[in-house]
Amino acid sequence: MTKVSLKSGLEIHQQLDTKKLFCDCPSVLRKDEPDFEIKRKLHAVAGESGEIDIAAKHEIEQGREFIYQGYDTTCLIELDEEPPHEINREALKIVLQIAIFLNAKIMPITQIMRKTVVDGSNTSGFQRTVMVARDGWIETEQGKVGIDAIYLEEDAARLVQKEEGKTVYRLDRLGIPLVEISTSPDMKSPEQVKEVALHIGNILRSCKVKRGIGTIRQDLNLSIKGGNRVEIKGFQNPKIMIKTLDNEIKRELEILGKKKLIQSEVRNALPDGSTEFLRPMPGAARMYPETDLPLLKIHRNLINDVKKSLPKLRSEVKKELRKEGLNEEMVKLLFKRNKVEEFKEMLKVINKPQLIVKSLLIFPKEIARRNKLKLDKISEIIEDNLTDVLRFVKEGKILEGQVKNVLMKLVEGKSLKDSIRIEEPSENVEEKIIKIIKEKPGLSLKAYMGLVMKEFKGQVNGKEAMEIIRKLIK
Numbered sequence: 001m002t003k004v005s006l007k008s009g010l011e012i013h014q015q016l017d018t019k020k021l022f023c024d025c026p027s028v029l030r031k032d033e034p035d036f037e038i039k040r041k042l043h044a045v046a047g048e049s050g051e052i053d054i055a056a057k058h059e060i061e062q063g064r065e066f067i068y069q070g071y072d073t074t075c076l077i078e079l080d081e082e083p084p085h086e087i088n089r090e091a092l093k094i095v096l097q098i099a100i101f102l103n104a105k106i107m108p109i110t111q112i113m114r115k116t117v118v119d120g121s122n123t124s125g126f127q128r129t130v131m132v133a134r135d136g137w138i139e140t141e142q143g144k145v146g147i148d149a150i151y152l153e154e155d156a157a158r159l160v161q162k163e164e165g166k167t168v169y170r171l172d173r174l175g176i177p178l179v180e181i182s183t184s185p186d187m188k189s190p191e192q193v194k195e196v197a198l199h200i201g202n203i204l205r206s207c208k209v210k211r212g213i214g215t216i217r218q219d220l221n222l223s224i225k226g227g228n229r230v231e232i233k234g235f236q237n238p239k240i241m242i243k244t245l246d247n248e249i250k251r252e253l254e255i256l257g258k259k260k261l262i263q264s265e266v267r268n269a270l271p272d273g274s275t276e277f278l279r280p281m282p283g284a285a286r287m288y289p290e291t292d293l294p295l296l297k298i299h300r301n302l303i304n305d306v307k308k309s310l311p312k313l314r315s316e317v318k319k320e321l322r323k324e325g326l327n328e329e330m331v332k333l334l335f336k337r338n339k340v341e342e343f344k345e346m347l348k349v350i351n352k353p354q355l356i357v358k359s360l361l362i363f364p365k366e367i368a369r370r371n372k373l374k375l376d377k378i379s380e381i382i383e384d385n386l387t388d389v390l391r392f393v394k395e396g397k398i399l400e401g402q403v404k405n406v407l408m409k410l411v412e413g414k415s416l417k418d419s420i421r422i423e424e425p426s427e428n429v430e431e432k433i434i435k436i437i438k439e440k441p442g443l444s445l446k447a448y449m450g451l452v453m454k455e456f457k458g459q460v461n462g463k464e465a466m467e468i469i470r471k472l473i474k
Protein backbone atom coordinates (compact mmCIF):
# COMPACT_ATOMS: atom_id res chain seq x y z
CA MET A 1 0.00 0.00 0.00
CA THR A 2 1.12 3.55 -0.76
CA LYS A 3 1.99 5.44 2.44
CA VAL A 4 0.39 8.92 2.38
CA SER A 5 -1.88 10.98 4.57
CA LEU A 6 -5.26 9.91 3.22
CA LYS A 7 -8.75 11.12 4.05
CA SER A 8 -11.48 9.14 2.45
CA GLY A 9 -15.25 8.91 2.66
CA LEU A 10 -17.80 6.59 1.07
CA GLU A 11 -21.12 7.36 -0.51
CA ILE A 12 -23.36 4.37 -1.07
CA HIS A 13 -26.58 4.26 -3.08
CA GLN A 14 -28.73 1.18 -2.72
CA GLN A 15 -32.11 0.53 -4.38
CA LEU A 16 -34.88 -0.51 -2.03
CA ASP A 17 -37.19 -3.37 -2.89
CA THR A 18 -40.50 -1.49 -2.87
CA LYS A 19 -42.73 0.38 -5.29
CA LYS A 20 -41.54 3.77 -6.50
CA LEU A 21 -40.88 6.62 -4.10
CA PHE A 22 -43.50 9.15 -5.19
CA CYS A 23 -45.99 7.06 -7.16
CA ASP A 24 -47.46 3.58 -7.06
CA CYS A 25 -45.62 2.22 -10.11
CA PRO A 26 -43.67 -1.04 -9.67
CA SER A 27 -39.89 -0.82 -9.44
CA VAL A 28 -39.12 -3.18 -12.30
CA LEU A 29 -36.58 -2.81 -15.06
CA ARG A 30 -38.10 -3.86 -18.37
CA LYS A 31 -36.31 -5.77 -21.09
CA ASP A 32 -39.07 -5.52 -23.71
CA GLU A 33 -39.66 -2.72 -26.23
CA PRO A 34 -41.01 0.51 -24.71
CA ASP A 35 -44.67 1.51 -25.21
CA PHE A 36 -44.01 5.20 -25.99
CA GLU A 37 -41.31 7.81 -26.44
CA ILE A 38 -41.18 11.53 -25.66
CA LYS A 39 -38.60 14.18 -26.54
CA ARG A 40 -37.36 16.97 -24.24
CA LYS A 41 -34.72 19.66 -24.01
CA LEU A 42 -33.47 20.77 -20.60
CA HIS A 43 -32.02 24.07 -19.45
CA ALA A 44 -30.22 24.96 -16.22
CA VAL A 45 -31.75 27.22 -13.58
CA ALA A 46 -29.85 28.94 -10.80
CA GLY A 47 -29.88 27.30 -7.37
CA GLU A 48 -30.73 29.15 -4.14
CA SER A 49 -27.36 30.90 -4.07
CA GLY A 50 -28.11 32.46 -7.49
CA GLU A 51 -25.33 30.62 -9.26
CA ILE A 52 -25.66 28.05 -11.97
CA ASP A 53 -23.97 24.92 -10.82
CA ILE A 54 -20.64 24.21 -12.54
CA ALA A 55 -21.56 20.58 -13.20
CA ALA A 56 -24.93 21.67 -14.62
CA LYS A 57 -23.21 24.13 -16.95
CA HIS A 58 -20.83 21.48 -18.18
CA GLU A 59 -23.75 19.32 -19.37
CA ILE A 60 -25.75 22.17 -20.93
CA GLU A 61 -22.84 23.40 -22.95
CA GLN A 62 -23.18 20.17 -24.86
CA GLY A 63 -26.74 21.19 -26.07
CA ARG A 64 -28.36 17.78 -25.89
CA GLU A 65 -31.77 16.46 -26.83
CA PHE A 66 -33.25 13.87 -24.51
CA ILE A 67 -35.58 11.03 -25.44
CA TYR A 68 -37.54 9.23 -22.74
CA GLN A 69 -38.99 5.76 -23.25
CA GLY A 70 -41.92 4.70 -21.08
CA TYR A 71 -44.03 1.63 -20.39
CA ASP A 72 -47.43 0.69 -19.01
CA THR A 73 -45.52 0.44 -15.71
CA THR A 74 -44.66 4.16 -15.73
CA CYS A 75 -47.07 7.03 -15.09
CA LEU A 76 -47.38 10.81 -15.44
CA ILE A 77 -45.24 11.37 -12.37
CA GLU A 78 -42.17 9.89 -14.04
CA LEU A 79 -42.93 12.19 -16.99
CA ASP A 80 -43.10 15.17 -14.61
CA GLU A 81 -46.65 15.88 -15.82
CA GLU A 82 -48.23 15.27 -12.42
CA PRO A 83 -47.06 16.35 -8.95
CA PRO A 84 -45.51 13.65 -6.74
CA HIS A 85 -47.72 11.65 -4.38
CA GLU A 86 -46.94 11.31 -0.70
CA ILE A 87 -43.63 9.60 0.05
CA ASN A 88 -43.68 5.76 0.04
CA ARG A 89 -44.08 4.70 3.70
CA GLU A 90 -42.54 1.27 3.21
CA ALA A 91 -39.40 2.82 1.74
CA LEU A 92 -39.26 5.28 4.61
CA LYS A 93 -39.47 2.44 7.14
CA ILE A 94 -36.61 0.58 5.47
CA VAL A 95 -34.42 3.67 5.59
CA LEU A 96 -35.29 4.10 9.27
CA GLN A 97 -34.14 0.51 9.91
CA ILE A 98 -30.85 1.28 8.17
CA ALA A 99 -30.48 4.51 10.16
CA ILE A 100 -30.98 2.63 13.43
CA PHE A 101 -28.37 0.01 12.48
CA LEU A 102 -25.96 2.87 11.71
CA ASN A 103 -26.56 4.51 15.10
CA ALA A 104 -27.80 7.68 13.39
CA LYS A 105 -30.09 10.38 14.77
CA ILE A 106 -33.42 10.38 13.00
CA MET A 107 -34.81 13.79 11.97
CA PRO A 108 -38.24 14.46 13.56
CA ILE A 109 -39.12 16.96 10.81
CA THR A 110 -37.40 17.14 7.47
CA GLN A 111 -37.77 18.86 4.11
CA ILE A 112 -37.87 17.03 0.80
CA MET A 113 -35.40 18.78 -1.51
CA ARG A 114 -34.78 19.00 -5.23
CA LYS A 115 -31.24 18.38 -6.37
CA THR A 116 -30.41 19.85 -9.78
CA VAL A 117 -29.58 17.16 -12.32
CA VAL A 118 -28.91 18.27 -15.87
CA ASP A 119 -27.59 15.20 -17.57
CA GLY A 120 -31.23 14.53 -18.49
CA SER A 121 -31.53 11.50 -16.25
CA ASN A 122 -34.52 13.12 -14.48
CA THR A 123 -37.41 14.41 -16.63
CA SER A 124 -37.93 17.26 -14.15
CA GLY A 125 -34.31 18.39 -14.20
CA PHE A 126 -33.97 17.53 -10.52
CA GLN A 127 -33.87 14.57 -8.22
CA ARG A 128 -35.98 14.50 -5.06
CA THR A 129 -34.05 13.69 -1.92
CA VAL A 130 -34.75 13.88 1.79
CA MET A 131 -32.38 13.63 4.72
CA VAL A 132 -33.82 11.06 7.12
CA ALA A 133 -31.02 10.77 9.66
CA ARG A 134 -27.52 12.04 10.44
CA ASP A 135 -24.58 11.78 12.83
CA GLY A 136 -24.30 8.02 13.01
CA TRP A 137 -21.21 5.86 13.39
CA ILE A 138 -19.83 2.40 12.89
CA GLU A 139 -16.95 0.63 14.58
CA THR A 140 -13.98 -0.62 12.54
CA GLU A 141 -10.68 -2.25 13.42
CA GLN A 142 -8.99 1.12 12.93
CA GLY A 143 -11.51 3.05 15.03
CA LYS A 144 -14.90 4.70 14.67
CA VAL A 145 -16.08 6.00 11.31
CA GLY A 146 -18.79 8.64 11.27
CA ILE A 147 -21.96 8.42 9.18
CA ASP A 148 -22.65 11.98 8.02
CA ALA A 149 -26.09 11.58 6.59
CA ILE A 150 -28.69 9.09 5.39
CA TYR A 151 -30.99 10.18 2.60
CA LEU A 152 -34.00 8.64 0.93
CA GLU A 153 -34.10 9.62 -2.73
CA GLU A 154 -35.34 8.68 -6.17
CA ASP A 155 -33.22 6.83 -8.69
CA ALA A 156 -32.62 8.41 -12.09
CA ALA A 157 -33.86 7.22 -15.48
CA ARG A 158 -31.80 4.50 -17.11
CA LEU A 159 -29.40 5.46 -19.89
CA VAL A 160 -29.85 3.18 -22.90
CA GLN A 161 -28.15 5.14 -25.69
CA LYS A 162 -25.87 8.15 -25.93
CA GLU A 163 -24.55 9.60 -29.14
CA GLU A 164 -23.67 12.99 -30.62
CA GLY A 165 -26.33 15.46 -29.38
CA LYS A 166 -28.85 12.76 -28.46
CA THR A 167 -29.41 10.80 -25.27
CA VAL A 168 -32.03 8.09 -24.72
CA TYR A 169 -33.31 7.19 -21.26
CA ARG A 170 -35.82 4.65 -19.97
CA LEU A 171 -38.28 5.73 -17.31
CA ASP A 172 -38.58 2.30 -15.67
CA ARG A 173 -35.77 3.07 -13.24
CA LEU A 174 -36.78 6.69 -12.56
CA GLY A 175 -38.29 6.99 -9.09
CA ILE A 176 -37.10 3.67 -7.64
CA PRO A 177 -36.35 4.45 -3.97
CA LEU A 178 -32.68 4.66 -3.06
CA VAL A 179 -31.04 5.00 0.29
CA GLU A 180 -27.95 7.18 0.18
CA ILE A 181 -25.44 6.75 2.98
CA SER A 182 -22.46 9.07 3.20
CA THR A 183 -19.72 8.53 5.70
CA SER A 184 -17.48 11.21 7.15
CA PRO A 185 -14.03 11.46 5.53
CA ASP A 186 -12.64 9.42 8.42
CA MET A 187 -11.08 6.51 6.61
CA LYS A 188 -7.33 6.53 6.58
CA SER A 189 -6.42 3.47 4.54
CA PRO A 190 -7.80 1.54 1.58
CA GLU A 191 -8.26 -1.47 3.90
CA GLN A 192 -10.46 0.57 6.22
CA VAL A 193 -12.53 1.74 3.26
CA LYS A 194 -13.14 -1.86 2.28
CA GLU A 195 -14.08 -2.82 5.84
CA VAL A 196 -16.63 0.01 6.02
CA ALA A 197 -18.08 -0.91 2.62
CA LEU A 198 -18.53 -4.53 3.73
CA HIS A 199 -20.02 -3.51 7.09
CA ILE A 200 -22.59 -1.23 5.47
CA GLY A 201 -23.25 -3.89 2.84
CA ASN A 202 -24.09 -6.36 5.62
CA ILE A 203 -26.62 -3.93 7.09
CA LEU A 204 -28.19 -3.13 3.72
CA ARG A 205 -28.60 -6.76 2.74
CA SER A 206 -30.29 -7.46 6.08
CA CYS A 207 -33.05 -5.04 5.08
CA LYS A 208 -35.46 -5.14 2.15
CA VAL A 209 -33.18 -3.99 -0.66
CA LYS A 210 -32.80 -5.04 -4.27
CA ARG A 211 -30.09 -7.52 -5.21
CA GLY A 212 -27.84 -7.94 -8.17
CA ILE A 213 -25.77 -5.88 -10.56
CA GLY A 214 -26.76 -2.23 -10.78
CA THR A 215 -28.79 -2.19 -7.56
CA ILE A 216 -25.91 -0.79 -5.49
CA ARG A 217 -23.49 1.99 -6.44
CA GLN A 218 -20.59 3.00 -4.30
CA ASP A 219 -18.69 6.26 -4.73
CA LEU A 220 -15.51 7.18 -2.98
CA ASN A 221 -14.30 10.64 -1.97
CA LEU A 222 -10.67 11.07 -1.30
CA SER A 223 -8.09 13.70 -0.75
CA ILE A 224 -4.45 13.32 0.03
CA LYS A 225 -2.36 15.95 1.76
CA GLY A 226 -1.81 18.91 -0.60
CA GLY A 227 -4.27 17.68 -3.24
CA ASN A 228 -7.89 18.54 -4.06
CA ARG A 229 -10.96 16.42 -3.43
CA VAL A 230 -11.63 13.72 -5.99
CA GLU A 231 -14.71 11.55 -6.22
CA ILE A 232 -14.57 8.12 -7.81
CA LYS A 233 -17.96 6.85 -8.91
CA GLY A 234 -19.46 3.52 -9.68
CA PHE A 235 -17.86 0.76 -7.64
CA GLN A 236 -19.91 -2.40 -7.99
CA ASN A 237 -17.63 -4.54 -5.95
CA PRO A 238 -15.83 -3.70 -2.68
CA LYS A 239 -13.10 -6.18 -3.65
CA ILE A 240 -11.67 -3.80 -6.23
CA MET A 241 -11.66 -0.78 -3.89
CA ILE A 242 -8.21 -1.27 -2.42
CA LYS A 243 -6.59 -1.54 -5.84
CA THR A 244 -8.46 1.46 -7.25
CA LEU A 245 -7.66 3.57 -4.23
CA ASP A 246 -3.98 2.65 -4.42
CA ASN A 247 -3.92 3.56 -8.11
CA GLU A 248 -5.68 6.85 -7.52
CA ILE A 249 -3.27 7.80 -4.73
CA LYS A 250 -0.36 7.08 -7.07
CA ARG A 251 -1.96 9.16 -9.82
CA GLU A 252 -2.47 12.14 -7.54
CA LEU A 253 1.02 11.95 -6.09
CA GLU A 254 2.39 12.06 -9.62
CA ILE A 255 0.38 15.20 -10.44
CA LEU A 256 1.39 16.81 -7.14
CA GLY A 257 4.99 15.94 -7.88
CA LYS A 258 4.77 17.93 -11.12
CA LYS A 259 3.42 20.85 -9.04
CA LYS A 260 0.25 21.08 -11.18
CA LEU A 261 -3.03 22.08 -9.53
CA ILE A 262 -5.57 19.30 -9.70
CA GLN A 263 -9.17 20.40 -10.21
CA SER A 264 -11.77 18.84 -7.94
CA GLU A 265 -13.34 16.27 -10.17
CA VAL A 266 -15.58 13.25 -10.44
CA ARG A 267 -13.97 10.13 -11.87
CA ASN A 268 -15.37 6.80 -12.98
CA ALA A 269 -14.18 3.51 -11.43
CA LEU A 270 -13.17 1.01 -14.13
CA PRO A 271 -13.22 -2.76 -13.60
CA ASP A 272 -9.41 -3.03 -13.82
CA GLY A 273 -8.93 -0.78 -10.77
CA SER A 274 -8.08 2.38 -12.73
CA THR A 275 -10.26 5.51 -13.15
CA GLU A 276 -11.19 8.01 -15.88
CA PHE A 277 -12.37 11.65 -15.80
CA LEU A 278 -16.19 12.00 -15.74
CA ARG A 279 -17.02 15.66 -14.94
CA PRO A 280 -16.03 18.56 -12.68
CA MET A 281 -17.12 18.29 -9.03
CA PRO A 282 -20.65 19.69 -8.50
CA GLY A 283 -20.80 22.75 -6.24
CA ALA A 284 -23.19 23.59 -3.40
CA ALA A 285 -25.74 25.34 -5.67
CA ARG A 286 -27.56 22.07 -6.35
CA MET A 287 -30.35 21.93 -3.75
CA TYR A 288 -33.63 23.78 -3.26
CA PRO A 289 -36.86 22.81 -1.48
CA GLU A 290 -39.55 20.61 -3.11
CA THR A 291 -42.59 22.90 -2.96
CA ASP A 292 -45.07 20.23 -4.15
CA LEU A 293 -44.73 18.26 -0.93
CA PRO A 294 -45.30 19.12 2.74
CA LEU A 295 -42.61 18.81 5.40
CA LEU A 296 -41.99 15.19 6.27
CA LYS A 297 -42.69 14.43 9.91
CA ILE A 298 -41.19 11.25 11.32
CA HIS A 299 -43.18 10.49 14.46
CA ARG A 300 -41.74 8.86 17.58
CA ASN A 301 -44.36 6.10 17.26
CA LEU A 302 -43.13 5.19 13.81
CA ILE A 303 -39.52 5.05 15.01
CA ASN A 304 -40.53 2.85 17.95
CA ASP A 305 -42.43 0.51 15.62
CA VAL A 306 -39.39 0.20 13.38
CA LYS A 307 -37.12 -0.47 16.36
CA LYS A 308 -39.40 -3.28 17.51
CA SER A 309 -39.43 -4.95 14.11
CA LEU A 310 -35.76 -4.62 13.14
CA PRO A 311 -34.61 -7.49 10.91
CA LYS A 312 -31.79 -9.74 12.06
CA LEU A 313 -28.40 -8.76 10.67
CA ARG A 314 -27.26 -10.94 7.81
CA SER A 315 -24.05 -11.80 9.67
CA GLU A 316 -26.12 -13.15 12.59
CA VAL A 317 -28.32 -15.21 10.28
CA LYS A 318 -25.17 -16.66 8.72
CA LYS A 319 -23.90 -17.71 12.14
CA GLU A 320 -27.21 -19.41 12.89
CA LEU A 321 -27.15 -21.28 9.60
CA ARG A 322 -23.64 -22.52 10.29
CA LYS A 323 -24.84 -23.75 13.66
CA GLU A 324 -27.47 -25.81 11.83
CA GLY A 325 -24.56 -27.68 10.28
CA LEU A 326 -24.39 -26.03 6.87
CA ASN A 327 -21.00 -25.35 5.38
CA GLU A 328 -19.87 -21.92 4.16
CA GLU A 329 -20.66 -22.73 0.55
CA MET A 330 -24.24 -23.78 1.31
CA VAL A 331 -24.80 -20.67 3.43
CA LYS A 332 -23.51 -18.49 0.63
CA LEU A 333 -25.75 -20.25 -1.86
CA LEU A 334 -28.82 -19.73 0.31
CA PHE A 335 -28.13 -16.00 0.47
CA LYS A 336 -27.17 -15.70 -3.16
CA ARG A 337 -30.39 -17.30 -4.29
CA ASN A 338 -32.36 -15.53 -1.59
CA LYS A 339 -33.77 -18.75 -0.09
CA VAL A 340 -33.07 -18.31 3.61
CA GLU A 341 -36.74 -17.93 4.49
CA GLU A 342 -37.74 -21.01 2.48
CA PHE A 343 -34.93 -22.98 4.14
CA LYS A 344 -36.18 -22.07 7.60
CA GLU A 345 -39.73 -23.06 6.71
CA MET A 346 -38.57 -26.49 5.47
CA LEU A 347 -36.47 -26.99 8.57
CA LYS A 348 -39.70 -26.96 10.56
CA VAL A 349 -40.88 -29.94 8.50
CA ILE A 350 -37.75 -32.04 8.81
CA ASN A 351 -34.51 -31.47 10.67
CA LYS A 352 -32.21 -32.32 7.77
CA PRO A 353 -30.52 -29.04 6.79
CA GLN A 354 -28.23 -30.51 4.13
CA LEU A 355 -31.06 -32.37 2.41
CA ILE A 356 -33.09 -29.18 2.34
CA VAL A 357 -30.31 -27.09 0.78
CA LYS A 358 -29.67 -29.82 -1.79
CA SER A 359 -33.38 -30.08 -2.63
CA LEU A 360 -33.86 -26.32 -2.77
CA LEU A 361 -30.74 -25.31 -4.64
CA ILE A 362 -28.59 -28.12 -5.98
CA PHE A 363 -31.08 -30.68 -7.36
CA PRO A 364 -33.04 -28.05 -9.33
CA LYS A 365 -29.83 -26.97 -11.02
CA GLU A 366 -28.86 -30.55 -11.88
CA ILE A 367 -32.34 -31.34 -13.17
CA ALA A 368 -32.40 -28.14 -15.23
CA ARG A 369 -29.07 -29.00 -16.84
CA ARG A 370 -30.10 -32.57 -17.55
CA ASN A 371 -33.47 -31.75 -19.04
CA LYS A 372 -32.28 -28.51 -20.69
CA LEU A 373 -35.06 -26.57 -18.96
CA LYS A 374 -35.16 -23.17 -17.35
CA LEU A 375 -34.03 -23.16 -13.72
CA ASP A 376 -36.71 -20.67 -12.60
CA LYS A 377 -39.49 -22.89 -13.85
CA ILE A 378 -38.02 -26.01 -12.23
CA SER A 379 -37.39 -24.26 -8.92
CA GLU A 380 -40.99 -23.15 -8.88
CA ILE A 381 -42.35 -26.68 -9.38
CA ILE A 382 -39.97 -28.09 -6.78
CA GLU A 383 -40.69 -25.42 -4.18
CA ASP A 384 -44.44 -25.92 -4.58
CA ASN A 385 -44.06 -29.60 -3.64
CA LEU A 386 -40.96 -29.79 -1.49
CA THR A 387 -42.72 -29.46 1.87
CA ASP A 388 -44.83 -32.54 1.02
CA VAL A 389 -41.87 -34.50 -0.31
CA LEU A 390 -39.88 -33.78 2.85
CA ARG A 391 -42.84 -34.82 4.99
CA PHE A 392 -42.88 -38.17 3.17
CA VAL A 393 -39.19 -38.59 4.01
CA LYS A 394 -39.94 -37.89 7.64
CA GLU A 395 -42.79 -40.40 7.66
CA GLY A 396 -40.53 -43.00 6.04
CA LYS A 397 -42.67 -43.26 2.92
CA ILE A 398 -39.65 -42.45 0.79
CA LEU A 399 -35.94 -42.61 1.47
CA GLU A 400 -33.67 -39.57 1.60
CA GLY A 401 -31.79 -40.95 -1.40
CA GLN A 402 -34.98 -41.00 -3.47
CA VAL A 403 -35.78 -37.32 -3.11
CA LYS A 404 -33.95 -36.23 -6.25
CA ASN A 405 -35.74 -38.90 -8.26
CA VAL A 406 -39.11 -37.81 -6.90
CA LEU A 407 -38.35 -34.18 -7.76
CA MET A 408 -37.34 -35.22 -11.25
CA LYS A 409 -40.68 -36.93 -11.78
CA LEU A 410 -42.51 -33.87 -10.53
CA VAL A 411 -40.62 -31.74 -13.04
CA GLU A 412 -41.57 -34.21 -15.78
CA GLY A 413 -45.18 -33.37 -14.98
CA LYS A 414 -46.15 -36.36 -12.85
CA SER A 415 -48.49 -35.82 -9.93
CA LEU A 416 -47.12 -35.86 -6.42
CA LYS A 417 -48.87 -39.20 -5.83
CA ASP A 418 -47.27 -40.81 -8.88
CA SER A 419 -43.89 -39.26 -8.19
CA ILE A 420 -43.55 -40.86 -4.78
CA ARG A 421 -44.78 -44.27 -5.96
CA ILE A 422 -42.27 -46.74 -4.61
CA GLU A 423 -40.54 -48.94 -7.16
CA GLU A 424 -42.01 -52.25 -8.18
CA PRO A 425 -41.55 -55.21 -5.85
CA SER A 426 -38.22 -56.97 -6.28
CA GLU A 427 -39.67 -60.29 -7.58
CA ASN A 428 -41.07 -58.36 -10.46
CA VAL A 429 -37.76 -56.54 -10.99
CA GLU A 430 -35.82 -59.81 -11.03
CA GLU A 431 -38.27 -61.34 -13.54
CA LYS A 432 -37.90 -58.41 -15.91
CA ILE A 433 -34.10 -58.46 -15.63
CA ILE A 434 -34.02 -62.16 -16.49
CA LYS A 435 -36.09 -61.38 -19.54
CA ILE A 436 -33.76 -58.55 -20.62
CA ILE A 437 -30.66 -60.75 -20.29
CA LYS A 438 -32.32 -63.60 -22.21
CA GLU A 439 -33.20 -61.25 -25.05
CA LYS A 440 -29.66 -59.86 -25.40
CA PRO A 441 -27.16 -62.36 -24.02
CA GLY A 442 -23.42 -61.69 -23.60
CA LEU A 443 -23.48 -57.97 -22.76
CA SER A 444 -21.46 -56.27 -20.03
CA LEU A 445 -22.79 -55.42 -16.57
CA LYS A 446 -22.81 -51.75 -17.49
CA ALA A 447 -24.76 -52.34 -20.68
CA TYR A 448 -27.39 -54.41 -18.85
CA MET A 449 -27.67 -51.70 -16.19
CA GLY A 450 -28.42 -49.20 -18.96
CA LEU A 451 -31.14 -51.44 -20.40
CA VAL A 452 -32.66 -52.08 -16.98
CA MET A 453 -32.76 -48.42 -16.07
CA LYS A 454 -34.37 -47.70 -19.43
CA GLU A 455 -36.96 -50.41 -18.89
CA PHE A 456 -37.90 -49.07 -15.43
CA LYS A 457 -37.52 -45.43 -16.45
CA GLY A 458 -35.16 -44.90 -13.53
CA GLN A 459 -37.80 -46.09 -11.03
CA VAL A 460 -35.77 -48.91 -9.64
CA ASN A 461 -33.29 -49.25 -6.83
CA GLY A 462 -30.01 -49.14 -8.75
CA LYS A 463 -27.93 -51.04 -6.23
CA GLU A 464 -30.47 -53.84 -6.00
CA ALA A 465 -30.75 -54.13 -9.79
CA MET A 466 -26.96 -54.23 -10.10
CA GLU A 467 -26.73 -57.14 -7.65
CA ILE A 468 -29.42 -59.08 -9.49
CA ILE A 469 -27.63 -58.63 -12.83
CA ARG A 470 -24.27 -59.55 -11.34
CA LYS A 471 -25.76 -62.72 -9.91
CA LEU A 472 -27.43 -63.65 -13.21
CA ILE A 473 -24.45 -63.08 -15.55
CA LYS A 474 -21.88 -64.93 -13.41
Ligand SMILES: [Zn+2]
Binds near residue numbers: 025073075076077078
Ligand atom coordinates in the same frame (compact mmCIF):
# COMPACT_ATOMS: atom_id res chain seq x y z
ZN1 LIG B 1 -45.34 6.25 -11.71
